[in-house]
Amino acid sequence: MEQKPLCVNSTPSSDNSKDIPLTDYSARDKPWDEHRSQAQDVMMIYDRAEQFERYAERISHCSGVLRFGQVIDQETGEIGLKLREAQFCRVRNCPVCQWRRSLMWQARFYQALPRLEQEHPKARWIFLTLTVPNCPVEELRATLQEMGRGWQRLIKRKEFKPVLGFIRTTEVTAEKKRPGYAHPHFHALLLVPSSWFGGDYYVTHAQWLELWRSCMRDDSIMSVDVRAVKSLNKDDPKTGLQRAAAETLKYSVKPDDMINNPDWFLAMTEQVHKLRFMATGGVLKDVLRQDDETDQDLIVADDVAEQPDDGARLAFSYRPSDRRYRRFARGDKVAD
Ligand SMILES: [Zn+2]
Structure with a gap:
């Protein structure tokens, strides 16, 4: 009717x-x-x-x-x-x-924040980006699997022990210079105790690079990006965290990259079939509920x-x- x-x-x-x-x-x-x-x-x-x-x-x-x-x-x-x-x-x-x-x-992340802040009132956020050398898109699956193994090694290292929780996502972009190449990288939000900063636990930028190279068993890795998220700016307390959360929890492949590089995109689709693009752990384990x-x-x-x-x-x-x-x-x- x-x-x-x-x-x-x-x-x-x-x-x-x-x-x-x-x-x-x-x-x-x-x-x-x-x-x-x-x-x-x-x-x-x-x-x-x-x-x-x-x-x-x-x-x-x-x-x-x-x-x-x-x-x-x-x-x-x-x-x-x-x-x-x-x-x-x-x-x-x-x-x-x-x-x-x-x-x-x-x-979901913002809904979980009040509880996290209550349970870990002094904890701070770190925004970490881990890259590997760009690969031909035909090797993307093997590269992502290797990165997943590298991450597993990383979270078992002593430097990672103080980390209270993490959310890690995968992003794949198309390389601009070489058609057919992919730039896979991880974005991670880490919740760390306040003692991380200025304490014995602190991991410098150079140490993060060394750590990631060692976990990936690849000394050709040129850069990692690590920054403390400034969540204590009293004028705009959430800005830094909002930006980091938006970057971590955004799309995994830019729609423009899909549309502008159709062959790359079709190959990429095949390569990532059934690979998980998100991992969580510690006190952030259930924050995103990755059910269907x-x-x-x-x-x-x-x-x-x-x-x-x-x-x-x-x-x-x-x-x-x-x-x-x-x-x-x-x-x-x-x-x-
Ligand atoms: Zn749809």
């Missing part, structure tokens, strides 16, 4: 209202157009390769219809949209799913504040021809 569109106060009263872009309703939902448009490009790349046709098929159905509830902003009194229903493909490199997952992880996320997890993402609405569901559908979401009144519903 077809459901009747609801009469909703904020619906613009135009004859073509069904075609009004999502961004006209809600400027802050512009990222939907951007990420869904990237997904369209990625879908077309996968569609060219026989072994990835299924990925193309799944991405083509990703987040095709978004249904929003309308909530009143407590501060401004304005009516805003809040995503309530959508279906996601969960293909690893889908730009929409990567984006939602990154928001979800960052939100549901549609609901990706719908909520970072929008965790519970706000009631009147149950009306405004639908918007993605239009591949002009690469944006537009009003789709026939898809409106009333919440169950």
Whole structure:
């Protein structure tokens, strides 16, 4: 049975209202157009390769219809949209799913912070980036597996003993100079006791480099990047941590790298099949709950504040021809 569109106060009263872009309703939902448009490009790349046709098929159905509830902003009194229903493909490199997952992880991280700060009030954060020499994309799998073994050795070293917990993610970028080369690296957030700084435990930059070379058994490694996260800036206490968390918990492959280097991207997809791109340990072990996320997890993402609405569901559908979401009144519903 077809459901009747609801009469909703904020619906613009135009004859073509069904075609009004999502961004006209809600400027802050512009990222939907951007990420869904990237997904369209990625879908077309996968569609060219026989072994990835299924990925193309799944991405083509990703987040095709978004249904929003309308909530009143407590501060401004304005009516805003809040995503309530959508279906996601969960293909690893889908730009929409990567984006939602990154928001979800960052939100989970921030939700865990108060407890962590309470249990370890003086602990500090370190942001560590570990690289290895760039490799031909055909050797990416072997390189990532070797890096995983290097990391396992690292966390068993005495220098790592004082670390209270870690979150480690993998990022792969395309090398700019040599087509067909990949730059795999780890980002890690380490929670350390305050005694780390100025104490006997302290690991200097030169020592981190030596340590990583030794764990990787590779003296050609040229650099590591390690920085204390300044979380105690009283004007803006979370800025340093926010930046480090965003960098650690972002996409694993930049959508631009996928779209601008299709052959590299197809080879990369094959190489990373079923490899885990995240590891956690110590007191951060369960912070990110790496279970298979549901549609609901990706719908909520970072929008965790519970706000009631009147149950009306405004639908918007993605239009591949002009690469944006537009009003789709026939898809409106009333919440169950
Ligand atoms: Zn998707």
